Amino acid sequence: MAERAGKRSVAFRFGDELLEQLRRRATESGASQTALAERYIAEGLRQDEHPLIGFRDGAAGRRAVLLGSRLSVADVITTIRQNENSVEAAADYLEVPVEQVEAALRYYADFEAEVDERIARSAQIAERERQLWERRRAALS
Amino acid sequence: MGAPPGGALLRLLLDEMISAAVARGLGALGHDVEAIKRDRPELEGLNDQELVSRMATDQRAIVTNGIGDFQPIHDRVVGRGGEHYGMLFTTDATLPRDKANIPTWVATLAAFLEEHEDDAAMRNRVALLHPGRT
Numbered sequence: 004m005a006e007r008a009g010k011r012s013v014a015f016r017f018g019d020e021l022l023e024q025l026r027r028r029a030t031e032s033g034a035s036q037t038a039l040a041e042r043y044i045a046e047g048l049r050q051d052e053h054p055l056i057g058f059r060d061g062a063a064g065r066r067a068v069l070l071g072s073r074l075s076v077a078d079v080i081t082t083i084r085q086n087e088n089s090v091e092a093a094a095d096y097l098e099v100p101v102e103q104v105e106a107a108l109r110y111y112a113d114f115e116a117e118v119d120e121r122i123a124r125s126a127q128i129a130e131r132e133r134q135l136w137e138r139r140r141a142a143l144s
Numbered sequence: 145m146g147a148p149p150g151g152a153l154l155r156l157l158l159d160e161m162i163s164a165a166v167a168r169g170l171g172a173l174g175h176d177v178e179a180i181k182r183d184r185p186e187l188e189g190l191n192d193q194e195l196v197s198r199m200a201t202d203q204r205a206i207v208t209n210g211i212g213d214f215q216p217i218h219d220r221v222v223g224r225g226g227e228h229y230g231m232l233f234t235t236d237a238t239l240p241r242d243k244a245n246i247p248t249w250v251a252t253l254a255a256f257l258e259e260h261e262d263d264a265a266m267r268n269r270v271a272l273l274h275p276g277r278t
Contacts, residue, residue, distance in 0.1 A: 071189065
């Protein structure tokens with residue numbers, strides 16, 4: 004069994020139609036079939052555990068979102084923190100059911116480091132843009 | 145507030161991380177501001193690029209705190225000679241997302257709208273919103 008950088012090769016048997024769909028999607032997206040298959044399995048496993056969570060592509064990376072919405076788990080967690088760690092106050096602010104905020108919190112409990120990394124990266128980008136904006140203002144004044 | 149001669153006013157769409165209460169507050173002041181969850185649920189299924197394209201058609205600038213996701217789209221669209229209808233960025237540090245700050249959000253966006261009345265004022269442009277400055 005080949006091993007590489009913490010990954011192992013394993014054999015699965017898939018139907019021809021599914022493999023053709025995977026090949027077609029890989030060609031369309033520019034991703035490798037292996038990378039796509041790994042992502043589909045990883046996200047499928049997460050969705051089995053967290054049925055109210057989905058995933059969405061973005062320029063800053065793929066993000067976990069409340070299913071059927073554009074609202075990321077990272078944004079829900081930040082909103083909870085900005086509302087004195089109150090799930091109810093965050094739900095009230097976002098105008099979503101408390102159950103959806105709870106679902107995001109449950110996902111966060113399982114993937115805390117990943118969500119925190121996205122929150123920290125977003126904060127860094129925002130701060131960089133703010134400093135750039137301040138320098139631009141100073142240059143124009 | 146009055147419409148510029150022969151033109152419409154700048155219109156906004158609030159991304160989902162921003163409370164629809166902000167849109168209601170701006171609506172009460174006479175501004176045309178929609179919130180995805182309240183006014184445009186059909187947009188909830190779109191990714192960022194699709195949302196930008198859709199708002200170019202609808203001629204609305206997008207208000208979002210997703211700078212890291214939207215700034216690259218701006219760079220790509222403008223770099224390719226395309227068109228979007230504007231992106232207004234917010235940060236959690238300067239505009240926290242809680243109920244107590246909704247009046248600040250409304251005042252900040254109202255001031256921006258009054259400074260940028262032309263409906264195409266933000267075409268192919270981005271701006272960082274900051275309370276007290278436009």
